[in-house]
Amino acid sequence: MKDIRQPAHHRSRGPGRLAGLLMALLVILGLSGSTALAAPGGTAQQARATVSVPARAMDAVAAMQPSWNLGNTLDAIPDETSWGNPKVTKDLFDTIRAQGYRSVRIPVTWTDHQSATAPYTIDATFMSRVKQIVDWALADGLYVVLNVHHDSWQWISKMPTDHDNVLARFNASWTQISSTFRDEPRALLFESVNEPQFDNATDAQTTQLMNELNTSFHKIVRSSGSGNTSRLLVLPTQGCTPSQPLMDDLSATIAALHDSNLVATVHYYSWYPFSVNIAGGTLYDDNAQKDLNEAFTRMHDTFVAKNIPVYLGEYGLLGWPDHNHPDRVERGEALKYFEHLGYQARVAGVTTALWDPGTWAYLNRETLKWTDPALFAWIKSSWTTRSGTASFDKVFVAKSSPITAQSLTLNRNGTKFQGLWHGDTKLVEGQDYTVLDDRLTLTAQALTRLTGERDYGVNATLQARFSRGLPWQIDVVTYDTPVLSDATGTAGSFTVPTKYQGDDLATMEATYADGSNAGPTNWTPYQEFNTAFSPDYPNGTIILTPEFLKALRDGEPATLIFHFHSGAKVKYTVTKSGDSVTGTAVTES
Numbered sequence: 243m244k245d246i247r248q249p250a251h252h253r254s255r256g257p258g259r260l261a262g263l264l265m266a267l268l269v270i271l272g273l274s275g276s277t278a279l280a281a282p283g284g285t286a287q288q289a290r291a292t293v294s295v296p297a298r299a300m301d302a303v304a305a306m307q308p309s310w311n312l313g314n315t316l317d318a319i320p321d322e323t324s325w326g327n328p329k330v331t332k333d334l335f336d337t338i339r340a341q342g343y344r345s346v347r348i349p350v351t352w353t354d355h356q357s358a359t360a361p362y363t364i365d366a367t368f369m370s371r372v373k374q375i376v377d378w379a380l381a382d383g384l385y386v387v388l389n390v391h392h393d394s395w396q397w398i399s400k401m402p403t404d405h406d407n408v409l410a411r412f413n414a415s416w417t418q419i420s421s422t423f424r425d426e427p428r429a430l431l432f433e434s435v436n437e438p439q440f441d442n443a444t445d446a447q448t449t450q451l452m453n454e455l456n457t458s459f460h461k462i463v464r465s466s467g468s469g470n471t472s473r474l475l476v477l478p479t480q481g482c483t484p485s486q487p488l489m490d491d492l493s494a495t496i497a498a499l500h501d502s503n504l505v506a507t508v509h510y511y512s513w514y515p516f517s518v519n520i521a522g523g524t525l526y527d528d529n530a531q532k533d534l535n536e537a538f539t540r541m542h543d544t545f546v547a548k549n550i551p552v553y554l555g556e557y558g559l560l561g562w563p564d565h566n567h568p569d570r571v572e573r574g575e576a577l578k579y580f581e582h583l584g585y586q587a588r589v590a591g592v593t594t595a596l597w598d599p600g601t602w603a604y605l606n607r608e609t610l611k612w613t614d615p616a617l618f619a620w621i622k623s624s625w626t627t628r629s630g631t632a633s634f635d636k637v638f639v640a641k642s643s644p645i646t647a648q649s650l651t652l653n654r655n656g657t658k659f660q661g662l663w664h665g666d667t668k669l670v671e672g673q674d675y676t677v678l679d680d681r682l683t684l685t686a687q688a689l690t691r692l693t694g695e696r697d698y699g700v701n702a703t704l705q706a707r708f709s710r711g712l713p714w715q716i717d718v719v720t721y722d723t724p725v726l727s728d729a730t731g732t733a734g735s736f737t738v739p740t741k742y743q744g745d746d747l748a749t750m751e752a753t754y755a756d757g758s759n760a761g762p763t764n765w766t767p768y769q770e771f772n773t774a775f776s777p778d779y780p781n782g783t784i785i786l787t788p789e790f791l792k793a794l795r796d797g798e799p800a801t802l803i804f805h806f807h808s809g810a811k812v813k814y815t816v817t818k819s820g821d822s823v824t825g826t827a828v829t830e831s
Contacts, residue, residue: 292383293429299474299503302428303551306345306385307587308625309595310338311556313349316372317391317436320354327600327607330375335382337610342622345385347555347595348376349436351392352415358397362414369422380429387476387553387595388423389433390415398435401451402443409458416459420466428469433476433507433555434459440480445487452480453495460499476505476553484508484537489544496550506545509556509597510537512579518561519570519771520763524748524805526575526582534579534586542590552590556597557583561772565613566602568779570771572748572807574635574715577620581631581655581711584624596621620712628655629711636717637684638808641698641744645690649683650716657708662716664692664704682706684718692718698744721745723810726784729825733791736823737783738814745806747777747784752802760800762793786816786823794818801828 296302312334318325338346355368372388379386390398393415401408416434423430440451456477463470477496479488489508496504513533515523523530541552559579562571587594598604605612612618623629633651652659659677662669669675674688684692692702701720705713721744729739751767752760752774759767761774769775774790777783784804794800794816802814813828 295428300551303593307593309345310343311347311597314599317349317351332378335379339382346379347387349391353393353396362411364418385429387431391436394435394438399439399441402440416462420463424468424470431474437482449491456495474503476507478507482509505551505553507553507555511560517559521766522768526578538586538590546591552592554594558597568777578631580621581624623712627711630654630657630708631714636719638719638721641696641720642722645686647686652680660707696720726827731823733821734788736786740784745808748805748807750775761790
């Protein structure tokens with residue numbers, strides 16, 4: 243992933259007596275291959291591998307499910323800790339293995355540790371560090387995928403205009419990597435290049451260059467001998483994009499290589515409007531679900547059905563989770579995405595690797611604890627089973643109005659609905675709620691009890707439980723329509739005073755009086771969350787970013803409509819005159 247967002251103490255464990263006993267046990271068991279265990283002082287010593295890799299590529303890649311990315315670490319520019327993560331320890335892989343993962347992808351950017359001119363020598367100290375980390379993972383019984391990562395856009399992208407030099411450097415890189423790792427067990431896989439791209443290339447040129455890189459990679463690794471003669475090799479589409487034409491190109495390359503130990507790889511980050519919350523993509527709706535279903539169907543039909551395994555080298559959402567910023571994707575909608583992806587991957591027979599950029603997203607690399615354990619529980623559950631959900635994870639009860647019944651639609655996902663709970667108390671069907679087909683309705687009586695004093699915000703949290711999988715959490719929220727106030731500021735700093743009154747911001751649309759779109763995203767009125775605007779709940783404001791304000795036409799009022807998750811919509815006008823910005827609340831008649 244081309245993602246350089248930023249957000250230790252080092253704990254080492256030597257082999258000692260326990261490791262000696264483990265090595266003896268592995269010899270007795272006769273497990274194939276060899277790997278290395280970390281010894282005191284950071285050196286490595288050979289040991290029998292803890293993974294017996296199936297001979298058939300399809301079976302081997304299936305055994306890698308699920309997989310996890312050591313993101314923003316060895317791929318960071320220029321060094322391992324440059325993007326906010328601590329140095330990797332053996333304990334990290336102990337944790338990953340204990341959490342149920344069976345493989346890890348270790349992205350590596352070699353550029354800043356390699357001569358930019360022939361013979362393109364990779365720094366020996368850096369190569370040793372990469373090997374140490376790979377060996378730690380292998381010693382934990384994990385499959386490992388090792389690649390060439392951000393080099394793809396740093397210098398490989400220049401291949402259309404600097405063909406010979408780029409190819410020479412690419413070949414030199416893989417010659418050195420292959421030599422270093424040639425005696426590692428078959429549990430180590432090589433991936434030719436991450437998200438390859440080519441500057442100003444036509445489609446035909448891209449197809450030719452992509453085939454040339456993958457073919458050259460294959461030739462170099464296979465000719466390096468030893469374990470590399472049968473090592474599983476992972477080949478990407480251009481950009482790791484799962485579109486049909488690009489997957490067809492890769493399928494043709496694989497067929498021409500006549501090698502049964504090849505793996506196809508693509509990435510998936512959901513339907514773009516949903517993944518970043520732009521163009522009104524606030525919900526995991528039919529469009530987003532269709533995009534995912536079709537992507538996995540293409541992966542299956544193009545590769546898996548032809549006995550070519552697929553390793554989904556990265557998946558997630560482009561804009562969530564990010565614990566350093568407000569949630570641009572609504573939490574329940576994100577959980578539905580992860581639940582659905584896990585299911586479709588199982589149906590398609592695809593092994594999936596979560597892209598984890600570090601502490602601010604999934605695994606806290608300092609504490610080795612999940613930053614959001616409930617999120618990880620949903621991801622983990624999706625590996626093996628389906629969970630029921632609902633049309634939303636909140637019901638909104640207006641404080642300014644009499645309480646009335648509120649309904650949601652159940653998404654059973656092949657499960658059976660078993661009831662509603664509030665803590666340890668099971669709610670009474672017919673009295674607290676009713677179910678008609680897939681329509682779940684909370685009665686006014688139950689909502690009156692659950693909202694209590696009716697303070698703004700979450701008053702109670704319910705669980706909808708199903709016959710399998712995880713329960714679906716439903717927050718009962720007291721709210722009123724948010725109130726915005728007039729404000730002045732500059733194009734560099736402007737906020738809208740906002741009384742949220744229990745509600746949450748979903749999106750913002752921006753237009754001019756002539757109907758054209760206002761703001762930097764001129765192809766849609768719905769601007770990008772956290773890029774054009776962002777809620778500041780603690781300080782009671784909505785931030786309009788400099789990027790948004792500087793894109794406005796000078797002297798021409800823009801009408802903003804703020805959409806909230808309750809369904810409320812509030813209008814506001816903003817006018818930029820030079821560097822001055824004036825905002826005015828619009829009172830609806």
